[in-house]
Amino acid sequence: MHNSTIVHCIPLEIWEIIFGNACTDSGYTGHSLSQVSHLFRAASEAVKYQSMVLQGPDHLVAFASIISRTPAHLRRVRHLYMTDEPRPKSRNTNRFLPIRSVAHKPRETDTTKLEKVMGDAVWMILEGVSFSIEILRVDFSWNIYDHDKAIFPSCPRLGSLTSDGQLLSQNQSKRTILDKHTPLFPQLRRWHLTTQPKQQFEGQFFSCLPDTAPNLTHLRVPGTWKPTKFLYDLRIALGMADQRSQPGQEPITALPSNVKRVYVKPSVKPQTLAWGGGPSPYSYLIAVLRKMNDHGDGRFVLLPSYQDNEEARRPTVTEWIESIRDEEVVWGLRSRVEPKLPSSRSILQMPIVGRIL
Template sequence: MNALPLELHAQIFEFACTDDGTTARSLSLVSRYVRDVSEPYRYQSLSISGLEQMNELVTRLNVTPHHLRRIRHLFLSDWAHAQVKERVVPCSDDDLDRYELEKTAALRIITLAAPTVETLVVVSSCPYTGPSLLGALFSTPMPRLAELSVHGFYPFPQVPRSMPRLERLHLSGHRNPHGLLQLGALDAACPSLVHLRISGLVAASSFAEELRSAVLSQADDPSLQSSAFRPSLPARLQTVAVEARAPPSRKGGAPRGLRLMHDKMLASLWELEGRSDSSCSPAVSVLEMEDERDMYSLLKSGWSDRLATREALC
């Protein structure tokens, strides 16, 4: 240990602190020297869930100098996993006050992380504060962000160049995000986007048609030439992955009208997928999911896996 220069120790600690924050916390307890050398990487990679963890982190970050709170990789959930899995959302006055506190803490963390964050997952499970939280997220400039995954009832990114380096975007939690591709808003907000993934679609026939209009060229579909508001995709986009979830069923199965709309959506999406072998760009892939999935766990594990891959390639 003593034979290695400080610069090499710092580089080792930087590569080591790429998990959920456990390694950085452990290093701070080894010795005073290790704590001091690893301090710039203490908040480099974090997994934060629920009000208690969010408040603790905000308290620490508020008294930490800017150069020591460089958050590069962040998984953030307004609710802890156990709360996410609950089927009933309490709505007493005390509960509503707590939800506002959760949103405030989450927004503070997002604001502090925004200048340096590179990979970000935000799970917004509260139906009362989720849309405004995610709306604020999409309005926050993040100049270094390369990968973003969002789960919740999200509004659409539209602030020009708010995420100029974003290459991978995963949107989950909106059954029918009709309007996402209108007026070039997605291209304006994320001009470097290469991979787009949209999960949880149910009976979203209007969005499927919107995606079809955006993907197919005017030469392929002359009827689109006269539309001044034709949906469009980011210019650099190469792939669109769409995940459809089976409609919610009651005792006798899904309502007939809902089932018909879902089938119409799938037909449009499969048509686009079938064109992916031709000159159609970007390539569209479609995946059907039978059951509702635990998106908290899936996004967290995916974030960890992607982070390990990114660091291995560095």
């Protein structure tokens, strides 16, 4: 029997399942399959966009245009990574997007305009794929929430999210009272914050979790190089420190019982170590984190510090694709700092109050 005959003997539904398992990369496989034949184009139509990596303004704008023209039943994007960092030139550069450069050597005065163009694209994409998205990473070097359309849509199927700490604070201020009674991420299990929430919102972060992500089980908060108010709020939320009574400040809400793990990975050790003759802020941070780790609360997990800036950089496309299949790749959950019994008297016993910088 001729190969083409065999291909046509296989039901279209079977091809859709096969292609659905194959299209888990940056989007290249889905595009390639659609170019093989009319049969493959039809079979891959519903899954060719299910895994996408959009790097830089050109990709974002191009895909936003595709989304705006694609019927809702074919906008089944399940895995999405968006960043303003352009993809390095290579033979694998996405050729499946009808790219027209919007950012060729922008002048300093063009920065605001470029961010506006990218912001339009980002929010159009998020709105268009919100009903199907399951794994999402949003990674930008500027505030994408400072945009007139910046209201994060409800994502009913989202299970894993990587975002900066501003998402919740910016969104809460723009959502209506009715919206706030509808969970933004009802199925979210894992949330990785790459930056801390805005300082004026830090105390409210934990109180917003039940209404935002009622089924959250794993939370990873960003490591820093010094103790912060957010870290102290986390200690209170975990029951490791007492509430602080300050006029006009609401008490910190306890961490919801459904959150089983909270991960912290400290940043790279700064070059400057001296700090007024006493412990450096970084040394004090590590001491505080170790004290939390040794507290005996199994919910808190201290991960090893980043060893260098290369390790702390954004994930490559390959690393992100691997994380779709195994989230431990990006969360670093295979290694942790094992808890130890606290020493009798050391820097660990120093109160954190007043040392937050």
